Structure formats: structure tokens, C-alpha cells
Amino acid sequence: MSADLFHSLVSNAWSILLIALFFGGSIFVHELGHYIAARRRGVHVERFSIGFGPPLVSWRGPDGTQYQIAWIPVGGYVLLPQLADLGALEGPSETGADRLPPVSYGTKMLVFSAGAAFNVLFAFVLACAIWVVGQPESDETTSTRVGYVTKTIDLPDGSKVVSPASQGGLRVGDVVLAIDGHSISDWDELNQTLLTSSGRDPDGSPRTVFTVERAGTRMDLVLHPRLAGDEGNRRVGIMVGYDLNVFTVAAGSAAGRAGILPNDRILEVDGTPVMNVDGWAEALAAAPKVPAKVLVLRAGRRVELAVPPRTGAHELAGVDFSVGYHLSHPSPFAQIAQQVDRTLLTLWGLINPNSDVGLSKVAGPVGIVRIFHEAADAGIRYVLMFTILVNVNLAIFNLLPVPVLDGGQMLFATIGRLRGRALPVNFIMTAQSIFIMLLTSMIIYVSIYDVRRWSRDAREDRAQAAAQAAAAAPAPKP
Numbered sequence: 001m002s003a004d005l006f007h008s009l010v011s012n013a014w015s016i017l018l019i020a021l022f023f024g025g026s027i028f029v030h031e032l033g034h035y036i037a038a039r040r041r042g043v044h045v046e047r048f049s050i051g052f053g054p055p056l057v058s059w060r061g062p063d064g065t066q067y068q069i070a071w072i073p074v075g076g077y078v079l080l081p082q083l084a085d086l087g088a089l090e091g092p093s094e095t096g097a098d099r100l101p102p103v104s105y106g107t108k109m110l111v112f113s114a115g116a117a118f119n120v121l122f123a124f125v126l127a128c129a130i131w132v133v134g135q136p137e138s139d140e141t142t143s144t145r146v147g148y149v150t151k152t153i154d155l156p157d158g159s160k161v162v163s164p165a166s167q168g169g170l171r172v173g174d175v176v177l178a179i180d181g182h183s184i185s186d187w188d189e190l191n192q193t194l195l196t197s198s199g200r201d202p203d204g205s206p207r208t209v210f211t212v213e214r215a216g217t218r219m220d221l222v223l224h225p226r227l228a229g230d231e232g233n234r235r236v237g238i239m240v241g242y243d244l245n246v247f248t249v250a251a252g253s254a255a256g257r258a259g260i261l262p263n264d265r266i267l268e269v270d271g272t273p274v275m276n277v278d279g280w281a282e283a284l285a286a287a288p289k290v291p292a293k294v295l296v297l298r299a300g301r302r303v304e305l306a307v308p309p310r311t312g313a314h315e316l317a318g319v320d321f322s323v324g325y326h327l328s329h330p331s332p333f334a335q336i337a338q339q340v341d342r343t344l345l346t347l348w349g350l351i352n353p354n355s356d357v358g359l360s361k362v363a364g365p366v367g368i369v370r371i372f373h374e375a376a377d378a379g380i381r382y383v384l385m386f387t388i389l390v391n392v393n394l395a396i397f398n399l400l401p402v403p404v405l406d407g408g409q410m411l412f413a414t415i416g417r418l419r420g421r422a423l424p425v426n427f428i429m430t431a432q433s434i435f436i437m438l439l440t441s442m443i444i445y446v447s448i449y450d451v452r453r454w455s456r457d458a459r460e461d462r463a464q465a466a467a468q469a470a471a472a473a474p475a476p477k478p
Helices: 005-041 105-133 164-168 187-195 255-257 277-286 332-351 366-376 380-398 405-419 425-472
Strands: 047-060 066-079 135-140 146-149 153-154 160-162 175-179 207-215 218-224 227-228 234-235 239-240 246-248 266-271 293-296 301-307 319-322 323-330
Touching: 005 047, 005 066, 005 105, 005 405, 105 332, 105 380, 105 405, 135 380, 146 164, 146 277, 153 227, 160 164, 164 218, 175 187, 175 425, 187 332, 246 405, 255 301, 266 277, 266 425, 277 319, 332 380, 366 380, 366 425, 405 425
Parallel strands: none
Antiparallel strands: 047 066, 135 323, 146 239, 153 160, 175 207, 207 218, 227 234, 246 266, 246 319, 266 293, 293 301
16 A cells, blocks of 8 residues: 555545544534433433434433434434424424423423534633634734735636726735724635625625725725626635745745845835735736846845846746744634624625625535545644534524524424414424425535535646646656
């Protein structure tokens, strides 16, 4: 067995273990909340299942509850016939609610909300771990400074248009403070806020307001995002700004001949500020046949150098850059609050008719597994961070007032409480059957797009690897 194959097998086995532990664990924690609350309140627990469908593994505990792991690992349930009849999803009850005593409204609300509460509690415990060991951050993730403004952006049909950022007056060095009034703390939040924004002009075209700070002055810039890229997301054509710290300089390269040294920080090229590697490449490619004046910061001093003529349209003159990296220690409350804010942003984007966010852009079970796999490759800290997000999502999603979900059951119970008698059983069963079909269809729908994205990215990765291998191959001898 080759070393590469062995490494691949070990990596995949490790990813599968982490997915089972943290994704499956998140589902288990949710159902455990229902289970413990039901036991505490004297509610009959007939079945505790991780997954749906026929049991893969099943046993009956000494308390009389059937415990099982089912074939379809997209959720789980605790069968509580006294609280809700979900036979179409959870399977029929052997006991039957008519043979059990009724439960109070308070008990119903407590048991239904306990799943979300346990997800938040689990997220908080993991957030405490991140607080202690540190959250990995780089200048690229924590910055809100514009480092590069593209001249054009690519539309889904392959055509190019002038970028909204250049049209709207965004400049390199602008610090983005808010988008449509929503404060921005890092580049990920900037992207998500732009993606889920819903502003429109009277003619229906997308519109968004960037609040930026430029040379100490706060200003609002009106931009008109375009639906661009493979996913057709709102984009304006900007990249994050960060310090261009030189890591290595290739011997004999244009940068080496100019006297650029490791640890230099690139400030300007021909008088234009440079804060992104794409900006560096573009500036050098603007006039490759003439020397480029490069201003660097070296040991606290500004030094001007002349990079001699270059070859190649997008070469970096032989320079590799390093990005600043550090560990931060945000409080558990700050971590949870951040994920709640981003989850609510996404939900609002989904239900807002003026938004360009659709279900096709949401990650389903397949997408979540993929992200867990990528996080496992990056390190356990990233797994913990993503698990916090998953649990916050599970808590909020399950509390939505939708039949089948916990929030829907709480809504039925509340309506029954207000009207003085329970809603008709036939009405509840019909509503739940309809929403079971809708929920199942939604899962299938988003999973199709998850698979498409995964396949598309895999093809792009293979093409990029093949191109790199071809470029590294020695030239054939004449």
C-alpha cells in the first residue's frame, strides 16, 4: 500500500469518526433533551431513535423504552404518544395516546423546547472549549478592509460586466463598517450579509448600501450587486485586504533582483496602494516591460525599490506571501451570539421575497457532512466551531412554528390552550402529513444541489491539480 493511499484511508476514517461523533452527537443531544424532560415530567417514552425509517440496531431498555439507530441518518426523534401523533414520520405507537393520561400544557411546552435548549447547551460547552484552546483566525478572515476591487465580474452565462464595486466608488483601503445598516465584524459576515441582503431599486434591481470609513471619514456608498458566480449570489467584486508580508523570494527572480527581502511588507506599486495578492499581480502585469516602483516597509522604514521588467501576465515576480495568523479567545456568549445572528440573517434571506437567496443555496445533510469532512482535514478546532454553528441552527430551525417541528407542536398546544380545547386530531394529522412531504421534498431538493456543488468542486480540483502537474513536468527533450 502506497503512503498516499494509506494517508487517504486514515484521513477519511478520521473524518467519518468526527462526523459520527459531532454531527450524530448533535442530533443525539437534541433528542436527549426531549427524553430527559419527558422522563422528568412523567411522560411515557415509547421509542428513542437516531435516524428515521426501519431500525438498523434496536434494543429495549429496562425502562421499557425501545432504543434504536435507524437507516436514514438525517435526524432523530423521541416517540411521545401523549404529546403528538407523528406516526407518518416516527412509526405507529404500540401504546396509543388514548390509553395514557393527558399531560399539561406546561409539560408539553417544556418537553418540546428541551431539544433546542440542549442544542444550545451543547454549543455553549463547545464554545467554552474554543474559549480555552483558542479560535484560529487570519488577517483574511478578521479584516473588513477592501484589499482589491475587480474591474469586472463573471455572470452565470459566462459574460463579463463592470463590477458594482468599481461603479459604486469603493476603493482599496476602505474599511466596511456596515451593509444596509447591519454592522460588519469580519469578512465572512460581510459576505453573508451581502448574500442575504434584500434591498432593491424601484425597477427591481438589487441595491445595497455600504457604510465605509475612508481616511477617517465615514460615508455611505450605494452599490448595485450582480448575481454572479456558479451559484448566482449577490456580488460586488471586492476581495479582502491584508498586509502583504513577504515570506520567500525566489533566487534570480525579478523581485530578488530588485532587492525585495523576506519580512518586507509591500505597501504600494507605482504609487497605488496594494493590500491583496491579486492587486500585486495586477499592478505588476499593468506594464510588465518597464520597471515597477515598489514601496516596502522594512524594519519600520519605508524603502523604494525598482522591480525590473517581468514576463508573464499574472506572475508574482517570484514572491510568496504569508498571511498573519493568530488564536483569539472569544467568550462563549460572543460565539453563540454570532452564530444566532448569522442564522437569523440566513432565515430572513430565505423568507424575504426581495432577497435572492433560495433553498438551492442552503446546505442540507450532504452539504453538512461535506463541511464536517473539510473541517476534519483542517483540524479539531474547526470541527468544534462548525459544530457550534450546526447546534445553533438546529435549535432555531426546530423552534420554527412549522408542523412536524418542535415549534409547530408548541403552536398547536398554544392554540389549543387559548381556545379551551385541543385542535381536532384530523386537522393536526393532515397538517403534519402535508408538512412531512414538504420537509422531505426540501431535504431531497437541497441535497441534489449539495451533490452538484460537491461534484463541480471536485472536477475543478482535479483540473487544477492536472494543470499544476503539467506545469511542473520537465520540458520534453528535442
